[in-house]
Structures are given as structure tokens and as C-alpha cells.
Amino acid sequence: MIALKNVSKWYEDFQALHDCSVAVEKGEVVIFCGPSGSGKSTLIKLINGLEDFQKGDILFKGKSIRDRDVRLPEWRRRIGMVFQHFELFPHLSVLGNLTIAQQKVLKRDAAEAEHKAMALLDRVGLRAHAGKYPSQLSGGQQQRVAIARSLSMDPEVMLFDEPTSALDPEMISEVLAVMVELAQEGMTMLCVTHEMGFARQVADRVVFMDAGTIVETAGAEAFFSAPQSDRARDFLGRLLL
Amino acid sequence: MFALEWDTILAARSIIGAGIAVTLQVTLVAIVGGIAGGTVLAMLAVSGSRPLQLFSKYYVALFRAVPLVMLLLWFFLIVPQILRAVFGLSPSVDIRLVSAMVAFVLLESAFFAEIIRAGIIGLSKGQFHAAAALGMTRYQSMRYIILPQAFRAMLPIMMTQCIVIFQDTSLVYVISLGDFFRNTVSIGERDGTLVPMLLLAGAVYWAICSGLSGLVRFLQNRTAS
Numbered sequence: 001m002i003a004l005k006n007v008s009k010w011y012e013d014f015q016a017l018h019d020c021s022v023a024v025e026k027g028e029v030v031i032f033c034g035p036s037g038s039g040k041s042t043l044i045k046l047i048n049g050l051e052d053f054q055k056g057d058i059l060f061k062g063k064s065i066r067d068r069d070v071r072l073p074e075w076r077r078r079i080g081m082v083f084q085h086f087e088l089f090p091h092l093s094v095l096g097n098l099t100i101a102q103q104k105v106l107k108r109d110a111a112e113a114e115h116k117a118m119a120l121l122d123r124v125g126l127r128a129h130a131g132k133y134p135s136q137l138s139g140g141q142q143q144r145v146a147i148a149r150s151l152s153m154d155p156e157v158m159l160f161d162e163p164t165s166a167l168d169p170e171m172i173s174e175v176l177a178v179m180v181e182l183a184q185e186g187m188t189m190l191c192v193t194h195e196m197g198f199a200r201q202v203a204d205r206v207v208f209m210d211a212g213t214i215v216e217t218a219g220a221e222a223f224f225s226a227p228q229s230d231r232a233r234d235f236l237g238r239l240l241l
Numbered sequence: 242m243f244a245l246e247w248d249t250i251l252a253a254r255s256i257i258g259a260g261i262a263v264t265l266q267v268t269l270v271a272i273v274g275g276i277a278g279g280t281v282l283a284m285l286a287v288s289g290s291r292p293l294q295l296f297s298k299y300y301v302a303l304f305r306a307v308p309l310v311m312l313l314l315w316f317f318l319i320v321p322q323i324l325r326a327v328f329g330l331s332p333s334v335d336i337r338l339v340s341a342m343v344a345f346v347l348l349e350s351a352f353f354a355e356i357i358r359a360g361i362i363g364l365s366k367g368q369f370h371a372a373a374a375l376g377m378t379r380y381q382s383m384r385y386i387i388l389p390q391a392f393r394a395m396l397p398i399m400m401t402q403c404i405v406i407f408q409d410t411s412l413v414y415v416i417s418l419g420d421f422f423r424n425t426v427s428i429g430e431r432d433g434t435l436v437p438m439l440l441l442a443g444a445v446y447w448a449i450c451s452g453l454s455g456l457v458r459f460l461q462n463r464t465a466s
Binding site for chain 2: 045048050072073074076078079080081083085087088089090091100101104105106149150153
């Protein structure tokens, strides 16, 4: 469904990504992990064109992001994204956050958008907070709203960029619970995370990155029980300490 | 000795009233036009296009560098000629008011552009990403996500700028446009009551501006909480 082919990216002279290739099938959950600065977040932002790259190609359902007839807004609409710092719109209520893009991008009417929004808030357990503003919610609640907002566009794939790393420990599980449910419903997910317990629970495959390179790609069970590369073994060893 | 002669003021109330009308018209047009022009310039400044960015940059640099009095005089001397040539107006048509308004809008656009641009770049990059990730076009992101936040953040500064505009409109006296200030002075000169009339004008400007400043402080407190 999503394929990255030999993608390389430079910031000026610094090469951030070296020849990265990954293919993700429909319904798969793929976890990207590795030390910070390894390029996982950059890689995931390339998929919906929030960052550009200089070499290689990215395909979504067989279509290249480089194709001349690709319109990035439409491309991004079909790929949901959840950010480390939630990025809810502070000037809109929770309901407004969930309806604005439905109305302006998908041209849904207000009633339809609201109906969809309330159903999604129900799903993440926040129906009662629809009228509040983001600043009135805890971090965990904000991130659940952000996931619901992303789902309101009916994405075919979801990207998660360290969705729990800005959260207090006690709020992490409520966000992960929503993500586990999403994975179990068959959503295609690409997720950058340090939550190895979560990865073990839902991942089909793990991509391990270091210094802008994909060091190892393996089935989740194989990766956690017997990582092939020294660097992955070292990384996992330090996480478990 | 500077006792206000209320009956002469009352007698001249229609002249003063006409002056107030001119002051308010110029102020209002300068604010509305300046915010509209400034918004466009600010959007150009943060657009992806290099030529548009440069246009915005040089426009702002140019108009902020020119003294307002000079701009007013230029517009009074040049714009009427152009307007007359283009529309074939007779030289007797008074277009001082229009040329003052045009000058103010062009100038204030530059000031508002800087304020709004600061509001836009003060937002985190994540807000742009979040809007884009939902499939919004550049225009939609600006219209529904970025600009509402930028305006909200910059509201107190924009209000302060509006007060400055209100005061600056008194400079239209250089093109002998009869605003509140100029008409008050004229009456003073006519009746030999210049000093009291200037005090009166000062008191009116003070009352209106401090009222508006109070409003700004109220808004600031409300935004802060």
C-alpha cells in the first residue's frame, strides 16, 4: 500500500536518510524504532509530503508522490497523521477541531460532520468534552482528540510520529489503548514509537533505524526475541535496563 | 484668559462636525484597507514564491521608510493628476479626501503586514503541518487555521496601531483637508481663540485615545487569562 524506494534526504550537506526502502501492506502495523536522531520521524513525514526528499521514490497504492498529477492536499487527506505535540487547533473547540477539515476539505455539511465527529469522540471516550477547548484537556485527552480528528477524514493509512513521547507516564496507556483498538480493526499503521510493549503487542513488523539508515526490518516476534544486528541488540538491551 | 467661549464653539459645530466626519472616514478606511492590504502582504511574505516574498518585503520596507507627511503630499500632488487623466474628471472635483485615504491605506498596509506576519511566524510549524496533514490547501490552512490564531495573538498590537492611525490622520492638514483638527484650528484662527481651540482639540484626542487604550488593556488581560 505504501512503498518507500531507496529514499535519500539531505539537509544542506548533512545526509539525514540513506537509501531507505520499506514496503507496507494494507492492514499491516509497522513500528519504526531506533535511537533519537536516527531519521524515523523524518522518514514518516516524507510519506505525506510534509518534508521533501532528493532521491528515491514514495508510492501510495502504486502511485508516485512525484507524479505530475498528484495533488498533495488530496494525497495527505487520504493519509492521517498524529503528531508528537498533538497540534490541536487552540482557537477551535474539540468539536470544531474534528469538523473543520470535514467541512472545508470533504465538503460535508455541518450536521454530517458533527455526527461523524461525535461518533469518533465516543470511540476515544471523549464525547463529554466536545464543547471544551484543547487547553482545557490533559495531554492524553488532547492526543486522543488528535487521533479522532485524523480519523474524521476517513484516512486509508495512519502515520504516528512519537504519539506518546510528550505525555506523562500515566497518560500514555489511554492513548495506546486507542491505538491498539485501531490496529485490531485493521487500520494500516506506520508508527514511530519508543513504546516497546505496545510494539510487541500490535506490530506485524519492526523497522529499526540508526543514523539515517534502515539497519534491520523484521517480524515483530523475531525482532524482539532475536534481533539480527548488533545495533538493534544494543538498543533493545538499553531499553530493557 | 483662555476661557473657552462655548457659544462660538456651538456656533461652529457644523464645521467641527464635518471635521470629525472626515477624521473618522479617513481613520476607518485606513484601518479596514490597511488590515486587508496587510493581510494580503503578510500572506505573500510567507508564501512559497520567491518573487511574491520579495515584492512584499520591498513594499513594506519602502512604505515604512517614507514619512507620512511626504506620502500625503505626494499623493495630493500626483494621484489627482492620474485620477483626472484616467477618469477625465474636471479639475474642480475635490479629491483630497480620496487621495488622503489612498495614501493612508498604502502606508498602513505595510504596518499591518509586519504585525500580521509576526503573528503568523509566531505560530509553531506544527500548526501548519497539522492543517496540511488534514488535506487542507495552503489557502484553507491560512484562512481557517493560521490567520485566526495570528489575528487573535496580535489583536492588542493591532488595536494600538489603530489608535496611532487615528492620531496620524491629523496630518492631512498638509493637503488642506478639513478634518477635525484642521477645522478646529481654523475656527480658532478666525475667532482669535486659537489656544483654547487647540486645548479643546487636544482634550478630544486624549479622551478618545485613552478610551481606546483602556479597551486594548482590557483585551490584553482577557487574552492573557
